[in-house]
Amino acid sequence: MAPKIVGLTGGIGSGKSMVASLFGAFGVHWIDADDVARQAVEPGTRALELIAEHFGHDILMSGGALNRAALRKLVFDNADERRWLEALIHPIIHADLERQLKPDDYNLPYVLLVSPLLFETVQHTMTERVIVIDSPESVQIQRTMARDNNPRDQVERIIAAQIPRQQRLEKADLIIDNGGTKDNVRQQVRDAHNALLVEFGH
Known part of the structure; x- marks a missing residue:
């Protein structure tokens, strides 16, 4: 049986790649829609x-x-x-x-679709559940400016073009708060992973 698809999303600079790699450490297969877009x-x-x-x-x-x-x-x-x-x-x-999102020889009941535009595109229709990574907008701006060398006004326009933070949170089945330490995020990922294993009957 094909694994369930769980969406992992968050605004730009919210830490999607880091959180996806933490799920990957538990053996979860994940695909980044940005990589596929490239x-x-x-x-x-x-x-x-x-x-x-x-x-x-x-x-x-x-x-x-x-x-x-x-x-x-x-x-x-x-x-x-x-x-x-x-x-x-x-x-x-x-x-x-x-x-x-259909890996061979895979023994977990779900895979992750990592996408910044999950709700803004039809990609959300592919998912059974959605995990939202939440981060204060000020942190998103700082991270993105540092990572991409983009000016603040351009980062703010990108954020404005994405679904508003509150609306994204309202659509979430699970929320991971990425405003703290990596250890704290790792524990939240472990809890989410275990909850999904239980839900999907692994």
Whole structure:
């Protein structure tokens, strides 16, 4: 029987990759939708050809790869362009996620779909349960500025384009508070993992 899909989401800079790796330490298979999205527009893909045709070849770097920073700025400054891009790549990402979330020789009853846009896209329809990582907005901004070298106003626009924090929390089946220490988060992950094993009858 295919494992259940549990969504793991949170705003930008909330610590999704760290929390996913903590689940991974318990043997949980996880797929990051951001990684799948990157694969969808690698050089040689039809999606990247269409993006270059639509936005102009200046959207590509000298080696032919997508200039993500330039594309991000374009789509966050223009809602119509963002919708065009989402209509192109979301179906590709959805199909790839479905394929990668079915690991071979897997003995746990659930897998994790890690996605910053779980609720903003149809990805939430793939999930049985959703875990939300919560972090104060000020912490999200600091982490993202440090990680991506983005200016504060751009990070704030990205946060504004995502589902509001309170709304995300209301949709959660489980919440992991990432405002404290890593040991504290690890304990919350252990508790969530055990609860999911019980729920899915492992």
